[in-house]
Amino acid sequence: MFDNFLEGHEPMSDTPFVVVEGLHFSRGEKEIFRGVDLQIHRGKITAIMGPSGTGKTTLLKLIGGQLYPDAGRVCIDGEDVHRQSRKALFAMRRRMGMLFQSGALFSDLSVYENVAFPLRVHTDLPESMVRDLVLMKLEAVGLRGARELMPSELSGGMARRVALARAIALDPELILYDEPFVGQDPISMGVLVQLTKRLNEALGLTSVMVSHDIKETLTIADYVYVIADGRVMAHGTPAGLDVDQDPRVSQFVHGEPDGPVPFHYPAVDFFTDILDAGGRR
Amino acid sequence: MIRHITHLGRRGCELLEALGRAGIFLFLSAVGVPSREGWYLWLRQMHFVGVLSLAIVLVSGLFIGMVLALQGYTILVDFGAEQALGQMVALSLLRELAPVVAALLFAGRAGSALTAEIGLMKATEQLTSMEMIGVDPLRRVVAPRLWAGVVALPLLTIGFSVVGVYGGYLVGVEWLGVFEGSYWGNMQASVEFIADIGNGMVKSLVFALVVTWIAVFQGYDLVPTAEGISRATTRTVVYSSLAVLGLDFVLTAVMFGGLS
Secondary structure: OOHHHHOOOOOOOOOOOEEEEEEEEEEOOEEEEEEEEEEEOOOOEEEEEOOOOOOHHHHHHHHOOOOOOOEEEEEEOOEEHHHOOHHHHHHHHOOEEEEOOOOOOOOOOOHHHHHHHHHHHHOOOOHHHHHHHHHHHHHHOOOHHHOOOOHHHOOHHHHHHHHHHHHOOOOOOEEEEEOOOOOOOHHHHHHHHHHHHHHHHHHOOEEEEEEOOHHHHHHHOOEEEEEEOOEEEEEEOHHHHHOOOOHHHHHHHOOOOOOOOOOOOOOOOHHHHHHOOOOOO | OHHHHHHHHHHHHHHHHHHHHHHHHHHHHHOOOOOHHHHHHHHHHHHHHHHHHHHHHHHHHHHHHHHHHHHHHHHHHHHOOHHHHHHHHHHHHHHHHHHHHHHHHHHHHHHHHHHHHHHHHHHOOHHHHHHHHOOOHHHHHHHHHHHHHHHHHHHHHHHHHHHHHHHHHHHHHHHOOOOHHHHHHHHHHHOOHHHHHHHHHHHHHHHHHHHHHHHHHHHHHOOOOHHHHHHHHHHHHHHHHHHHHHHHHHHHHHHHOOOO
C-alpha cells in the first residue's frame, strides 16, 4: 500500500483516482444524496460546490469511509472504501489527508507535536528525521516559528495552516478539504488559496475541495461539480460553469439571492399569514 | 393508547440499540494488546483519573470513618458492646461503604470529566481527524482512559478503607475512649481476607468497569453540541450512580445474602 508513496507518486493518467457511483445516502427521513456520480482525476483540484445544507461535508465523510452509503459505491484507486475491514480502512486512510473546517488540531499537543503525530504513529523514523520532516511541513505553511505554540493560542487561519501541515505530513496521495476558506479574513484567505494551489502542484496531490466560496474556489479548481437536491446539478471546468445557461447554476455561480433556489423558506402567503393572526404565532 | 404503546416500543428498541452499541464499543476498546505508547497514555490517564481523585476520596473516607465510629459508639455503648466498634467500622467500610462511596465520588469527579473531555474532542472533530489520520480513537483515546479507570478505582477504594478505619480509630479510641486493644483486636479477629476484603475488592472492580464504561461511552456517543455535552455529563453521573447502587444490592445478595 505504501509502495506508491515511497517511490513517488504515480504519473498522471486518465483513470480517475476517486470514483463515486450511484451514491444514495439518507439521514433519518431526510434523503441527502439520490444518485451522485463523480470522477476525481489524479493531480487535479476538484471542487464540489453547492448551497449550504446540500451535504457536501457528508460527501467527504462518505469518501473518507466515515459514513456508509445506503446504495452505490466509492472507489479510491480501484478499491471500494466501504468494503474494507476496519484495519484495511485505517491503512487506506494513511494515503489520504483531510483538512477539517475547524482545523481539528489535538488540543493537548503543541503545533510541533500535532504535525509530528502522523509520523510518530505510522513510521519508526528516528527523532532527528521526524524533526526535519515536521520543520519542512511547517516551513511549507509558513509557521515554522509557531511550533512551540498550543492550538488554543493560534488564530483560525493559523490553525487551518497547521492542520494542512499535519494533513500532508505523511505525503498523502489524496487530500480532502472541508470548507477551507470559511470565516477567513482576506489575507489568510489569500494565503490559504495560494498554499492549496502550490502544494497541489509541488506534491502532485489529488485534491477534493468542498466549498461555497465561489470566487476563491473557481480560481484554483481544475474541475467543478455543483451539487443540489441530492444530485450533481452541473459539472465542468470553472470557465465552462461561468457561462452555463442553466438558471440554477447561474444563480449559484453568480451569487444571486433569489432564483430557482428561493430566498424564502416555504411558507403560506404573507398576507394570509398577517391577516390570519388569531393570537397564534 | 396505541401511540403510547408504539412510543414504549420505540424507546425499548432505542435502549436495546444503545446497549448493543455500548457493548461493541467496550469490546473494541478494551480488547487488544497495548503498544509501548499505549502504556504511556495509560499512565498519564492514571494520573488524571486516579491521582487527582485521591484527595476527594481520602478526605471523604476519613469523614465517613469518623461518622461511623461516632454513630456506632452511641448505639453499641447502650449494650455495653463498644469494644466491637473496630469490627463494626472495618466491616461496614470494607464490605459496603468503601466500594460504593468511592465509586460514587469517582463517577462525580473522574467520570464526568472523562465524558466532557471525550465529548469535547468529538465536538471539535479531533476524534474524526484522528480516524482520518488512520489512528483508531477507540484504541488511542478510549482504551487508556477505560483501563486507567478500571485500575484506579479499586486502588482508591483501598485508600478509602484505610483512611476510614483510621478515622474510626481517631473518634472511637482517641476521642470517645474505646480501649485501643479491643478496637484493633476485634477488627483483626473478625475481618476475613477473602470474604470481606476480597469481596469488597470484587465489588469495587465491577463498579470501576461499569462507571468508566458509562463515562467513556457517554462521551463517545453524545450529540456534539454544547447541550449534548452537558446532557451526557449529567447522564454519566446519574446512570453510574444508579448502576453502582443497583449492582451493589445484587452483589451483596450474592456475596453475603446466602444466595451463593
